[in-house]
Amino acid sequence: MTQRVQRLAAYAVIVRGDQILLSRLSERVTQQELWSLPGGGVDHGEDPRDAVVREVHEETGLTAEVGDTAHVFSLHLPDTWRRGRRVDAHSVRIVYQGWVPPDAAEPRVVEVDGSTAEAAWQPLSAVLDGTLPTVSLVAQALAAYHPQRHQRVACYAYVERGDALLLTRISPLGVSPGTWALPGGGVEHGENPVDTVRRELKEECGLEGEIGELLAVHDVHFTGTAPSGRHEDFHGIHLVHRATVPDGIEPRVVEEGGTTDAVAWVPLTEILDGKVPVFDVVRAAIDAARAERH
Template sequence: MSAEVQVRGVVAPAAGESGGVVVEAELPHGADPAALLLARGWSPEGPVAATRTDAGSLRLDYLVAAQPVTPVPLAQPEPRLDEGLTAQDVAGAVRYRRVAAYALVVSDRGVLLTELSDRTSAPGWWNLPGGGLDPGEAPEDGVRREVWEETGQRVQVRRLRGVGAAHWIGRAPGGHVEDFQAIRVIYEAGCEHPTDPVVHDVGGTTASAAWVPLDAARAGAVPVVQSFAALVEAL
């Protein structure tokens, strides 16, 4: 089942004025949350919270500018197509949205990264630890679980760092073609007692894990996937 995502625009209260939620909408498949807010006439300043609703949907709260703006038509670029797909494949693609949570974990040993296994489409590349949320799982709980499963580290979630969205059509591991949207909730986290990483989820998408010194990570000592490369380089 494709995950439902709600996007809210929140205005911070100013002196003598009231703030609060000014827009709430369900995210269309393939759309970017920030673009959705602009389409509703509110300029996003950045995500501030990711929570679960009572119904189990993911709710993304964005701080928006205090004054509305002229709405911008919702732009939904064509999804990226994997190689080898036919027109029939694309026409019959099944829509699927995956919500995942990742952590940018930094300690005195460096930044925590995971190597993708041959069960993925990018074996040998390095990723932030994290992965798909279980049904009804809160994003912060999910990222702590995923970091432990992939690296054996106990982390302290500090703040929401960003939300990413990607959209493509490709062949799933089961062989069928998916019209796939990834929603990535990215947290900044710390690790007070870093240890040698251990992959507990053996046989999954993580081949290995390591603390990479910050200078080496910034210099590109390991190939980091495009989704998170800029975050690592900016450390």
Template sequence: MAGRNRGRGGRRRKLPQVQRVGAYAVIIRAGAGEEPEILLSRLSEKVTPEERWTLPGGGIDHGEDPRDAVVREVYEEAGVPVEVGTEARVQSVHQAKAWRLGRRVNSHAIRIVYDGWVPHDAPEPQTMEVDGSTAEAAWLPLAAVTSGEIPTSPLVTDALDMHRPARMQRLAAYAFITRASDDAILLTRISPRGYHAGSWTLPGGGLDFGEHPREALVREVAEECGLTCATGKLLDVHDVNVVGTAPSGRHEEFHGVHLIFAATVPEDAEPRVVEQDGTTDAVRWVSRDELASLPLLDVVTAALDAEKKAAS
């Protein structure tokens, strides 16, 4: 076998140098059971006879932007649209003796790895490229991948060792509004477009850049409830830190800082959702007795606790 790499006179022949630059994406989402899943591609038998999964992506065409290459490759391998982050991690892998396309070569692979995410309503993965290097694509349990239960290429394990969820911090203002006649509380329900869809929360939302918190609160109550509110004192500053899938589909670590204000609306006010296709799909007055039967976000509990402290 060793003689294959030797020329006349027994001198060792230099292997041809092959350099390849590829772009890939780490795409993670919360699965149906809220357990994280990762989108991977299974290499075809023309690449390896063994079952082996890898990150979606591949070689960059001459003159092609690496992020464009990821978008193209993910669609070819999995049939889903993908958004790609602006930051990347780079891996350099040198194999002095590698088997590539039926011959032994001196291989150098440069791998540019981005964070990627797909919309919630993206179709199930389906390989679009015929007779290529990908046999199939699928969402797989992240725990089974990291434990080694699912066989993967070193690219996957190396990328996951470096992967961190995108960090998102959001400052928001919320209104604690009660009705004097029956002590009911004004609450809104989060639509399927928002995180914690189906849960009930206080009316309010994120601040625009440069916007005063009280002005943001008046705007949000008008958009979500169709009402004009008057803001009162600051009741509490509440925060939450969670890791999950954002409304965009991106794997994020989210830190929300919530300013909870007392606020009032006219006594006979009848709320209605004004903003269409937003993150609020229902709004109504909720009695105190009914609170225990509804899925409430922590910001509601924080407001109720602040109310008790103020009354004591």
């Protein structure tokens, strides 16, 4: 009777932009070029999520985070070879969505004499069209893969003074560093949106604000890489309130180590002619304010 062999393994799909992190199987596994998801066998008593983090580091040198949910794939090969002998093999593979920091170093193999010969970011297009030879698990995992959905509600202040608008600049810790935004941020759980605007004005500009009526509702929807490095299907909903701040007090950044590194009164002409890079919500708010005047 052919010996039965069952193996439990855990892997990660790690997508960044139009690339996916893969590991090439070593010659001890196959004589052909063949790429796989980073991952491997789950040790006895080991949590599968811990196994993924360990295996990704061993095979790519990168420290990954993994999500809470996974897809499970089963492969039964009743007549195959393992380590020089014929076996009835059954592999159960748990595949998580994973991510690494955007500024992570280039991948490199850490384990010595293991099953991985090389680690690299590979074009998704080459995987999907078959140009890059991969194990069947890669195609199966990508067919079931969806970017993490993330919806964020944020509130902002529209504060004019003469022909200038109060704006904050995104720090290197945020999305699109160097781009200017309206003072504001995410609504905390249970927080009144008006209180959000008031709080953010204080944190980002050092100003006590009087919050007025709702001026505009704006939204943005895109798929991209979050600051954490996670591949996200992002939907942002932006509520913009009119606001006023006291005269004679210059704005200053109060929050240290956050996503704002500068605050200023920016001439509207410099925003409208493109001299100052701003997010779309800024232009949408300006358009709404102009429409109110006509």
